[in-house]
Structures are given as C-alpha cells and as structure tokens.
Amino acid sequence: MSRRRFDCRSISGLLTTTPQTPIKMENFNNFYTLTSKELGRGKFAVVRQCISKSTGQEYAAKFLKKRRRGQDCRAEILHEIAVLELAKSCPHVINLHEIYENTSEIILVLEYAAGGEIFNLCLPELAEMVTESDIIRLIKQILEGVYYLHQNNIVHLDLKPQNILLSSIYPLGDIKIVDFGMSRKIGNACELREIMGTPEYLAPEILNYDPITTATDMWNIGIIAYMLVTHTSPFVGEDNQETYLNISQVNVDYSEETFSSVSQLATDFIQSLLVKNPEKRPTAEICLSHSWLQQWDFGNLFHPEETSSSSQGEETESQRDAVFCII
Incomplete structure (x- = not known):
C-alpha cells in the first residue's frame, strides 16, 4: 500500500491563527549554543539539543524546513506552533519556549525532555x-x-x-x-x-x-x-x-x-x-x-x-537522550 501524499498548501484541518509567540528574525546562534547531541532527524526537520547562552538552560531546537517537495509549507509549521500554543497550559504536552526564522527554516525552541x-x-x-x-x-x-x-x-x-x-x-x-x-x-x-x-x-x-x-x-x-x-x-x-x-x-x-x-x-x-x-x-x-x-x-x-481551553469549534523526543520523531 503506497503512502498517500498531500499538498501542504491545501490540507484541511490546519489552524490558521497568528502565533502568540513572537517569531524572531535574529540569528538563533547568537542566543543558543548547539551541542553535539542530535535528538531526532527526518526528511524535513532535525532536532538538536541546545543551551541558552544567557541562562545555561537546556532546550531542544527543532529546525523545520519551510519548503518541502518544492512547495511552501510554512502554513504547516504555523499550524504546529498554533497547536503547541493551544496546549500551553497542559503539562503533558511539550512546552514551546521561543521561535526563530531564517530564509530556509523555522526553529522551534522546545522544552528538553531528558528522559x-x-x-x-x-x-x-x-x-x-x-x-x-x-x-x-x-x-x-x-x-x-x-x-x-x-x-x-x-x-x-x-x-x-x-x-x-x-x-x-x-x-x-x-x-x-x-x-x-x-x-x-x-x-x-x-x-x-x-x-x-x-x-x-x-x-x-x-x-x-x-x-x-x-x-x-x-x-x-x-x-x-x-x-x-x-x-x-x-x-x-x-x-x-x-x-x-x-x-x-x-x-x-x-x-x-x-x-x-x-x-x-x-x-x-x-x-x-x-x-x-x-x-x-x-x-x-x-x-x-x-x-x-x-x-x-x-x-x-x-x-x-x-x-482546558474554551475554544472548542474555534481556530485558534530513556536511557538515550530525548528523541523527537519527526516528519
């Protein structure tokens, strides 16, 4: 059975709200140091451990490609951000800390799950x-x-x-x-x-x-x-x-x-x-x-x-290091 492909620009069910978390256009590397630990890798994303230069706090940086299969998939990434923001008060969903963007990627700075x-x-x-x-x-x-x-x-x-x-x-x-x-x-x-x-x-x-x-x-x-x-x-x-x-x-x-x-x-x-x-x-x-x-x-x-949010009906990665399974 072949995998059904979808067009990133026309998928139903995407949240279309503007991110509440500011998307920073500054250089991510000015604020975080990437360690040698790669936490996950997929065709269109990679997750690496990083450390805040100002606080020393560990985070997981998820680097998401904005273009996939020759298509602009920024809307897909914004949907993922919207879901994380929607669930920010739920302790069992990974926490979104910051967002950075450059010409080719959007970088999500996420809570680091050390287990x-x-x-x-x-x-x-x-x-x-x-x-x-x-x-x-x-x-x-x-x-x-x-x-x-x-x-x-x-x-x-x-x-x-x-x-x-x-x-x-x-x-x-x-x-x-x-x-x-x-x-x-x-x-x-x-x-x-x-x-x-x-x-x-x-x-x-x-x-x-x-x-x-x-x-x-x-x-x-x-x-x-x-x-x-x-x-x-x-x-x-x-x-x-x-x-x-x-x-x-x-x-x-x-x-x-x-x-x-x-x-x-x-x-x-x-x-x-x-x-x-x-x-x-x-x-x-x-x-x-x-x-x-x-x-x-x-x-x-x-x-x-x-x-739980009252917005129903509205849009609004052991013994190894933490791993994010990513597309």
Missing part, C-alpha cells in the same frame, strides 16, 4: 524497569494530554511510543507529548481522510480511507498500552503488507504466554481500544474512569477539565 522516549520502556531488555503501577501512571498522563487536545478539537494522528517523552528516567518522570506535524483540527465543516503515519501504528480507518476522528488517537493509545505491558508491537509484520493485514483484521496476540504478567484489568483496557469500529472505542474521558486506571492514587494528577 527520552517511552519506546525505550517497551524494549524486552527493560521489562523489569517499570511496574504496572508505573505504566498506569504513564497511560493516565497520556490520556490527560489527549483529552485536553480532543476537548479543543485537535487530533494528534501520530501517537506512538517514539512521540511520548519522559521528563526524566531516574526517577521515572512525567510524560510529554511531542511532534504535532501530522495533527489536525477536526470539525463538522470537513472530513479528514488523507493523513498517513507509521505503518504499524495506523488505525483501520486510515487504511480504509474512512473519515478520521478522535477515535484514531484512541487506537494508538491502545497500541502504546499493549507495548508497555507486553514489550512487543501488536501489529507489526514481516513487511508492510503483512502489517496492514494484521491491522485490518485486528490480529492481536492476547495469548496467555504474551499476557502472563499482565492483569485482567489491563487486558480489558487494551481490548476496549483495539477494536476495528472507531465508534465502539471509548473516548479519552471514558478511559480515564476505567477500573485499571483507578487502582492507584498518584496524588496531584493534572485535571484537564479544569484548564
């Missing part, structure tokens, strides 16, 4: 590193962040362990959702159908070219939970064709061997999300009330309903 991506916690060799209570806390924080986004009509569309970072690894810190390059605003005015993502994390409705809703993100949360408790990826095959078949048929291994150390409540939670029909998947709000997530009291968790 790296939670993908590292999904590796079999790190199976003993986290307990089920740790996983419950992380899943609750992911859900709180996603609930906040959904309340503001934003779907992430690329939720995966590589796009969920940790503020620290020792001790295990809090989660930070990153990379909103594929995110879109949803509403009644249009239907989103053309977005694609990483093969093993695609939802069935994307493969079927059906309308995309907030339920697409919920499928991905099911995958993330599965990977954290089993240390395996539920749908990945020998090649993309096998992966797509596994997704379309929802071929998931719930065998006793794979789930031997997983509680029944955790299994129920995952099974409720990994269903083909998007309408049958619970919302983020409903998931937060699931019995599995109610077993532990983590104290002052973020309550998204208290600080």
Whole structure:
C-alpha cells in the first residue's frame, strides 16, 4: 500500500491563527549554543539539543524546513506552533519556549525532555524497569494530554511510543507529548481522510480511507498500552503488507504466554481500544474512569477539565537522550 501524499498548501484541518509567540528574525546562534547531541532527524526537520547562552538552560531546537517537495509549507509549521500554543497550559504536552526564522527554516525552541522516549520502556531488555503501577501512571498522563487536545478539537494522528517523552528516567518522570506535524483540527465543516503515519501504528480507518476522528488517537493509545505491558508491537509484520493485514483484521496476540504478567484489568483496557469500529472505542474521558486506571492514587494528577481551553469549534523526543520523531 503506497503512502498517500498531500499538498501542504491545501490540507484541511490546519489552524490558521497568528502565533502568540513572537517569531524572531535574529540569528538563533547568537542566543543558543548547539551541542553535539542530535535528538531526532527526518526528511524535513532535525532536532538538536541546545543551551541558552544567557541562562545555561537546556532546550531542544527543532529546525523545520519551510519548503518541502518544492512547495511552501510554512502554513504547516504555523499550524504546529498554533497547536503547541493551544496546549500551553497542559503539562503533558511539550512546552514551546521561543521561535526563530531564517530564509530556509523555522526553529522551534522546545522544552528538553531528558528522559527520552517511552519506546525505550517497551524494549524486552527493560521489562523489569517499570511496574504496572508505573505504566498506569504513564497511560493516565497520556490520556490527560489527549483529552485536553480532543476537548479543543485537535487530533494528534501520530501517537506512538517514539512521540511520548519522559521528563526524566531516574526517577521515572512525567510524560510529554511531542511532534504535532501530522495533527489536525477536526470539525463538522470537513472530513479528514488523507493523513498517513507509521505503518504499524495506523488505525483501520486510515487504511480504509474512512473519515478520521478522535477515535484514531484512541487506537494508538491502545497500541502504546499493549507495548508497555507486553514489550512487543501488536501489529507489526514481516513487511508492510503483512502489517496492514494484521491491522485490518485486528490480529492481536492476547495469548496467555504474551499476557502472563499482565492483569485482567489491563487486558480489558487494551481490548476496549483495539477494536476495528472507531465508534465502539471509548473516548479519552471514558478511559480515564476505567477500573485499571483507578487502582492507584498518584496524588496531584493534572485535571484537564479544569484548564482546558474554551475554544472548542474555534481556530485558534530513556536511557538515550530525548528523541523527537519527526516528519
């Protein structure tokens, strides 16, 4: 199955608000020192660790090319900025600090998440590193962040362990959702159908070219939970064709061997999300009330309903270093 391409100039679902954060035309290198640590790289962007010359504070600098495939994609970058600004009061979304622009790039200076991506916690060799209570806390924080986004009509569309970072690894810190390059605003005015993502994390409705809703993100949360408790990826095959078949048929291994150390409540939670029909998947709000997530009291968790923006319907990157998965 080929990747559906899209024209940066005509994608529906982009926020079009003017950035609240000033875009500085000054030389980024006058204010920050880039270290040797590259945190992530994609075809159109690179993320590097940087240090503020005035404060010594560590940040992650995301360098985004303004032209992609011969097209001006500045609007896409401004959309990503708008989403970050929209979620600035949510502690589980990476914080945007500053913005710089030059002739070829826009540079986002972002909060540095020193714990790296939670993908590292999904590796079999790190199976003993986290307990089920740790996983419950992380899943609750992911859900709180996603609930906040959904309340503001934003779907992430690329939720995966590589796009969920940790503020620290020792001790295990809090989660930070990153990379909103594929995110879109949803509403009644249009239907989103053309977005694609990483093969093993695609939802069935994307493969079927059906309308995309907030339920697409919920499928991905099911995958993330599965990977954290089993240390395996539920749908990945020998090649993309096998992966797509596994997704379309929802071929998931719930065998006793794979789930031997997983509680029944955790299994129920995952099974409720990994269903083909998007309408049958619970919302983020409903998931937060699931019995599995109610077993532990983590104290002052973020309550998204208290600080969520009222702008519904309006536009408005372990043991390694932090990594941002980028397009």
